[in-house]
Amino acid sequence: MAGIPKRALIVLGLLIGVVLLTAFGGDRFGGDSEQASSAECRFTVTADMLNVRSGPELAAPVVDQLPEGEEVAASGETQGGFRKLDDERWASEEFLDAVSGSNCR
Known part of the structure; x- marks a missing residue:
């Protein structure tokens, strides 16, 4: 056979x-997946204390504060000088430095 x-x-x-x-x-x-790449986007807080707001504007209520040096995950979405951290949490891009090697847009 x-x-x-x-x-x-x-x-x-x-x-x-x-x-x-x-x-x-x-x-x-x-x-690779969308979820994995967004999880790799990380920032370090450079302000003494960074206000986290409920929306991408200074008039939005403060919902949290992050101390200097804290590392935080964020999305690639930015609007009006603010970066979206997660649902209804935004922080000023001016006080966020991308962590070396992180996958941020």
């Missing part, structure tokens, strides 16, 4: 498995 050798079938099966994992589940195994 002239067929495909068993070893070739095993190698082919492993290659197909790797391709499927990469295509459909890569973010679980260290692949």
